[in-house]
Amino acid sequence: MGHGHDHSHNGGAGHGHSHEISADADRGKLAVALALILGFMAVEVAVGIAASSLALLSDAAHMLTDAAAIALALLAISLAQRPARGAFTFGLKRAEILSAQFNGATLLVLGVLVVIEGVRRIINPPDVEGTAVLIVALIGVAVNLAATRAVAGANRDSMNIEGAYQHLLTDLAAFIATAIAGLIVILTGFKEADGIAALIVATIMLYASYGLLRDSGRVFLEAAPRGMDVPEIGKALVHQPGVVEVHDLHVWEVSSDMPALAAHVIVGRDCDCHAARLQLVEVLRDRFGIEHTTLQMDHEGGDLVQLEVNCQEGLPRIRA
Numbered sequence: 001m002g003h004g005h006d007h008s009h010n011g012g013a014g015h016g017h018s019h020e021i022s023a024d025a026d027r028g029k030l031a032v033a034l035a036l037i038l039g040f041m042a043v044e045v046a047v048g049i050a051a052s053s054l055a056l057l058s059d060a061a062h063m064l065t066d067a068a069a070i071a072l073a074l075l076a077i078s079l080a081q082r083p084a085r086g087a088f089t090f091g092l093k094r095a096e097i098l099s100a101q102f103n104g105a106t107l108l109v110l111g112v113l114v115v116i117e118g119v120r121r122i123i124n125p126p127d128v129e130g131t132a133v134l135i136v137a138l139i140g141v142a143v144n145l146a147a148t149r150a151v152a153g154a155n156r157d158s159m160n161i162e163g164a165y166q167h168l169l170t171d172l173a174a175f176i177a178t179a180i181a182g183l184i185v186i187l188t189g190f191k192e193a194d195g196i197a198a199l200i201v202a203t204i205m206l207y208a209s210y211g212l213l214r215d216s217g218r219v220f221l222e223a224a225p226r227g228m229d230v231p232e233i234g235k236a237l238v239h240q241p242g243v244v245e246v247h248d249l250h251v252w253e254v255s256s257d258m259p260a261l262a263a264h265v266i267v268g269r270d271c272d273c274h275a276a277r278l279q280l281v282e283v284l285r286d287r288f289g290i291e292h293t294t295l296q297m298d299h300e301g302g303d304l305v306q307l308e309v310n311c312q313e314g315l316p317r318i319r320a
Contacts, residue, residue, distance in 0.1 A: 026154040026161060027077055033147035033168060034070040037063055040143045047136045051129035053178075053194055065110060066167040069103045070151075073164040080160075080255065093255035096160035097219045100256075103163035104212030107170070111205035114198050121195035128194045130185030137179035144172040159215055159256035166208040174201040215256075224251040225259050233288055237263065240279055242271035244300055251290070260292040266300060273297040 041063040048057040079095035148168045154161045174197075181197035184190050215226065224230050230251050237246045245266040253259050261284060267276050277297050284290040 026158070027074060029150045029154045030070050030074050030077075030161075030164060032150045033164070034067060034074070036143050036147040036150075037067050037070065037168075040140060041067065044136055044140065047132050051132040051136075052126050053128050053133045053182075061110060061114075063171055065103075065106045066147075066164075066171055069099075069106070069164045069167045072099045072102060073160050075099070076160045090254050090258075093258060094219070096158060096255050097216050100159040100163035100212050101216035101220075103167060104209045104216060107167065107205045107209035108213065111202045111209060114202040114205065118195045118198035118202060121198065122192050125191035125195060128182075128185050128191050130182045132182075133194070134179055134182030134186060137175050137182055140175035141172065141179060144168060144175055148172050155257075157257055159212075159219070162256075163212050163216075166212060170201070170204045170208050173204050177201055219253045219256070222250075222252040225253050228259065228288065233261070233284070233290075234263075236283055236287060237265065237280055240276065240283060242267045242276045243280070244268055248296075254292070258292060259288075259290045260294075261290045262294040262296075264296045264298065266298050269299050269301045271299070273299060 041060055044060040044063065045057070047053075048060055076095040076099035079092040082092050084091040148165070151161065151165045151168055154165075177197040177200045181193040184193040218226065228251060230249065233251060234246050234249050237243060237249075243265060246263055247266075248262070248264040250262045251259065265276070265280065267273050274297070277295050280295055281293055284293050
């Protein structure tokens with residue numbers, strides 16, 4: 001049987017260089033956001049304690065996780081840029097997915113804690129200094145707008161960047177809710193507004209957490225990238241000239257910007273399997289955006305397999 005095992009990873013030096021430039025730009029934007037968050041967090045903690053505001057204190061805790069999320073995202077970018085070596089044949093690209101999963105988990109835990117405390121404060125509302133809460137919350141809106149805008153300009157196709165962005169976005173929404181609560185306390189004296197605002201913040205946290213945990217979990221479970229139709233990919237391959245059958249088709253994500261595919265392809269006895277492979281690689285790249293492909297090509301029939309050693313690489317080269 002004619003047999004070939006072909007691997008293609010299209011990209012080259014220019015492709016890798018552009019990723020490095022993009023990663024450096026993302027790192028700068030994350031660093032700006034981190035500086036803004038850390039500077040304001042200290043102010044918010046002090047005022048939250050003085051004003052006895054759960055909305056401010058819960059948001060300060062959320063800002064701490066924002067800072068941790070951004071710092072972790074910065075670390076993950078550095079790790080993901082390391083070249084493949086030794087046992088890590090894909091490098092450390094999944095460090096970005098670990099970062100996204102951590103961000104989702106911290107949002108989940110914080111959301112649950114804020115729900116519990118928010119309910120307690122609605123039942124037994126403490127005295128809240130509405131003016132201090134309003135002033136700090138409005139400043140927080142401005143700071144988080146700047147930080148969110150910085151990270152929004154980064155590559156949010158990266159699940160790692162998206163995780164940090166979701167932290168900042170939920171924090172922005174929290175400040176808006178807190179400002180409204182402070183205004184209500186000032187105008188009406190309705191102290192329960194602080195606890196209600198905290199529950200709104202918690203709801204946003206839990207929703208963002210679900211999205212991050214779902215998407216990062218899909219990557220770890222080797223699911224196909226979201227929106228990618230695996231049966232459609234199989235049909236597109238088998239409809240190419242000379243292709244008789246496609247099986248053992250696997251599509252997964254190494255990282256959020258690196259989909260991969262492996263398949264066993266049977267072609268006709270008289271088909272040029274190498275030309276067929278190049279055609280399939282082109283289809284996968286142009287139609288589905290998959291550049292990292294491993295295609296095992298076989299001919300129909302029972303031809304013998306001849307092995308030839310590649311002296312340069314010391315690896316067996318399988319020929320028809």
